[in-house]
Amino acid sequence: MNPMAAAPQAGFGDALSPDNHGPLAGVKVLDLTTVIMGPYATQILGDYGADVIKVESPEGDVMRFPGPGRSAQMGHVFLNVNRNKRSIVLDLKTEAGRQACIDLARQADVLVYNIRPQAMKRLQLAYEDLHAVNPRIIYVGCFGFGQDGPYAARAAYDDLIQAMSGAADLVGRHQEGPPRLVPLNFCDRVSGLHVVQAVLAALFARERHGKGQSVDVPMFETMTAFALGEHLGGESFIPAEGAMGYSRILSTHRRPHATRDGFLVVLPYNNKQWEGFLQAAGRDDLKHDPRFATQQARAANVSAMYELIGQEVAKHSNEAWVERLKAVDVPWTLVNRLEDLQHDPHLQAVGLFQEADHPSEGRVRMTRVPSQWSETPPSIRRLAPQLGEHSAEILREAGYSDDQIQAVLRSGG
Numbered sequence: 197m198n199p200m201a202a203a204p205q206a207g208f209g210d211a212l213s214p215d216n217h218g219p220l221a222g223v224k225v226l227d228l229t230t231v232i233m234g235p236y237a238t239q240i241l242g243d244y245g246a247d248v249i250k251v252e253s254p255e256g257d258v259m260r261f262p263g264p265g266r267s268a269q270m271g272h273v274f275l276n277v278n279r280n281k282r283s284i285v286l287d288l289k290t291e292a293g294r295q296a297c298i299d300l301a302r303q304a305d306v307l308v309y310n311i312r313p314q315a316m317k318r319l320q321l322a323y324e325d326l327h328a329v330n331p332r333i334i335y336v337g338c339f340g341f342g343q344d345g346p347y348a349a350r351a352a353y354d355d356l357i358q359a360m361s362g363a364a365d366l367v368g369r370h371q372e373g374p375p376r377l378v379p380l381n382f383c384d385r386v387s388g389l390h391v392v393q394a395v396l397a398a399l400f401a402r403e404r405h406g407k408g409q410s411v412d413v414p415m416f417e418t419m420t421a422f423a424l425g426e427h428l429g430g431e432s433f434i435p436a437e438g439a440m441g442y443s444r445i446l447s448t449h450r451r452p453h454a455t456r457d458g459f460l461v462v463l464p465y466n467n468k469q470w471e472g473f474l475q476a477a478g479r480d481d482l483k484h485d486p487r488f489a490t491q492q493a494r495a496a497n498v499s500a501m502y503e504l505i506g507q508e509v510a511k512h513s514n515e516a517w518v519e520r521l522k523a524v525d526v527p528w529t530l531v532n533r534l535e536d537l538q539h540d541p542h543l544q545a546v547g548l549f550q551e552a553d554h555p556s557e558g559r560v561r562m563t564r565v566p567s568q569w570s571e572t573p574p575s576i577r578r579l580a581p582q583l584g585e586h587s588a589e590i591l592r593e594a595g596y597s598d599d600q601i602q603a604v605l606r607s608g609g
Contacts (some may be wrong), residue, residue, distance in 0.1 A: 223245070228522040234386035298321070461529050461530075472521075555579070
């Protein structure tokens, strides 16, 4: 029996599941984040079973507004990074809102924030303040820069960090042009994954040692380390053994290659695959070419190798190349447009795309949790909330009376 079939997987069939068997079931997360980095991280924690309480200002998360959308405060980006959360409106600049946040933090396992640390200190919501009322709390900061450096107080967004971390420079170098931004919220999402890692590790440490702690996840340092894992290059050595950059990835010929009727990516990585590609291309005459005869030689001449692949790929159609490359077991793929993904036969077979009825937005589409678990599967239990949809419910759970709830709501949250 396939062990991955031992428990129902998140998102197969209709997206919503009434059950929560996730690995973080019972963990309460207080989410004081907006935009992408923090909400993406806390959505994953929610998918894993955590009870995520999204604390919003009376104006709401700014990502509620970019469209397309069916209503003014429920844009598509917001929908796709805020499922498995409940929303409460609290104006942290009022005493009632700040005190309610503290009361929620008393019962929380984790607090994640992307308000700048200087502002959290002014609000008296710094780690020291919340540790005093909940010594087991894990307090995770998602912001631009480590607090020991000269950029500590600067604002940070994905575009800025792409520019600062070398990502924009890498795209420009690859295209032999000026710096360009990756058309994804690349830094937000990579940094968000590091936030998830930090939360999970801190929860594990607390189980072992009984102590909460403060963890900072600065975007600039995170993305610089991410980029230089490959591109530190010769500067990995002291003294340097060459220039920075990984030559294979920076080759301007490393790209999808045009066939007669489309585009193809082919990657003959080892000696057997290289020989298979030459056979498929009808270029056995290059089998003993000293530039490509060994893995080391191809690495040294990687740009010439990619250029040669491009020249050969251009000679045949997509269909012809697929047939030839399958026959010699060389890694290949055709290029999907965004519009192709919903119709990809593999993604359809595994049920990646799911649908559900949103209480206010109608029928919506999303991707399920991509991982599969044999015992504690993540799940999608609720869709993105309306602004303040659960304010009264959350305050009541925190022990507030009806009169106290109304007082908080009258204060603007």
